[in-house]
Amino acid sequence: MSSFIELVDVTKLYGEKGTAVRAVDGISFRAQRGEWIAIMGPSGSGKTTLLNLIGCLDQPSGGALLIDGTDTAKLRRGELARFRSETIGFIFQQFHLVPHLTALENVMLAQYFHSMTDETEALAALRQVGMEARAKHLPSQLSGGEQQRVAIARALVNDPKIILADEPTGNLDAENQRIVFQILSDLHAQGRTIVMVTHDEAAGKLAERRLNLEHGRIKENLLFSAEENQDFDEVLEHLWARREVAQGTKPHTEIHIESHDFTAVQWKRLIATMADIGLVSVENGEERFTAKGESRARDVIRRHRLAERLFMDVLSIRDEHEIESSACKFEHILSPEVTDRMCTLLGHPLACPHGSPIPKGACCAEKRVLGAEEMASVLSSVRRI
Numbered sequence: 179m180s181s182f183i184e185l186v187d188v189t190k191l192y193g194e195k196g197t198a199v200r201a202v203d204g205i206s207f208r209a210q211r212g213e214w215i216a217i218m219g220p221s222g223s224g225k226t227t228l229l230n231l232i233g234c235l236d237q238p239s240g241g242a243l244l245i246d247g248t249d250t251a252k253l254r255r256g257e258l259a260r261f262r263s264e265t266i267g268f269i270f271q272q273f274h275l276v277p278h279l280t281a282l283e284n285v286m287l288a289q290y291f292h293s294m295t296d297e298t299e300a301l302a303a304l305r306q307v308g309m310e311a312r313a314k315h316l317p318s319q320l321s322g323g324e325q326q327r328v329a330i331a332r333a334l335v336n337d338p339k340i341i342l343a344d345e346p347t348g349n350l351d352a353e354n355q356r357i358v359f360q361i362l363s364d365l366h367a368q369g370r371t372i373v374m375v376t377h378d379e380a381a382g383k384l385a386e387r388r389l390n391l392e393h394g395r396i397k398e399n400l401l402f403s404a405e406e407n408q409d410f411d412e413v414l415e416h417l418w419a420r421r422e423v424a425q426g427t428k429p430h431t432e433i434h435i436e437s438h439d440f441t442a443v444q445w446k447r448l449i450a451t452m453a454d455i456g457l458v459s460v461e462n463g464e465e466r467f468t469a470k471g472e473s474r475a476r477d478v479i480r481r482h483r484l485a486e487r488l489f490m491d492v493l494s495i496r497d498e499h500e501i502e503s504s505a506c507k508f509e510h511i512l513s514p515e516v517t518d519r520m521c522t523l524l525g526h527p528l529a530c531p532h533g534s535p536i537p538k539g540a541c542c543a544e545k546r547v548l549g550a551e552e553m554a555s556v557l558s559s560v561r562r563i
Contacts, residue, residue, distance in 0.1 A: 182371055183209035188241035190227055201227040203394035214372040216382040219391035220514050225375045233342045234262045263292045267333030271345035273325040275317040281328045282313040285335050292336045303331040307361055323354025343374040413448050414475035480537045483530035484520050490531045
């Protein structure tokens, strides 16, 4: 595969010179044709700004952005609009359907701005997302999941090479999230390049690669599968628990790896890979955290132990096996925002039900209390997972 999207030291500034905010700060990366990339990070990290730059909805303040060999900075306004309509399809968290147009007409509207309308092609796009039977319905007559599928059909109708998705499941329930993820997986299988912004860890793990942003910069560029990243988390968790026992801060001596029983060969291979990517180092035969690995391990441990508290204190689950197995699922997929809100909901607990310490987060210093609406949102996120 050849490089398809290339960013070279791309920067986006907002505001006056000298006091400008660097929403994107010197980002460089390449995406291959047919690759699925998830852009992740906390609110304000530059995710949507970066997506808008790739989508040619905005232009960089500095650096170069090339798509399929075309330097987008060299295109005039009309040329850029034409290039965008022929190359890129957009899917947003807000569906942006025209309320007085039917599903079919909303899809045909995208054709109109591209070249000319073709009802047969528009119906074919709706059929691809399972919405042909609802073609004559207005958006107000469709569920949220159905509206998102119409929005996906609109993105597909001009046969774009790139699909850009900004929180495509953010407003959907669990079942509609599953449907949209399946559609995106099918599009990826067709060879389309997908760049997706998401807070959802489960969604991020569907991608082939994850770019984790922080303050407008790439903090992590993960080139491993969901299963491999989960294995890394399991090893980090094991090393954290082992260190706690050695320091006497873990009250029970059982050290376990939650989802896997690694063989000696598997363990050695994982440690070697994790050393290569800077998560651990090996000194005199002993595995040690790097600063990057310790930060990631702290996040995993915090999610796991907060989840244990949630299941016991809020959901009144008393079966230790059920608590443990459910917490194992949470430790890999909760976003930082949901984790902090869950910690706040629980009153910033100091220890898990077993007495092991829960690493503090930024929210713990504020000692904030959630309102009823935020509490409902946290519990809704948990139920969806």
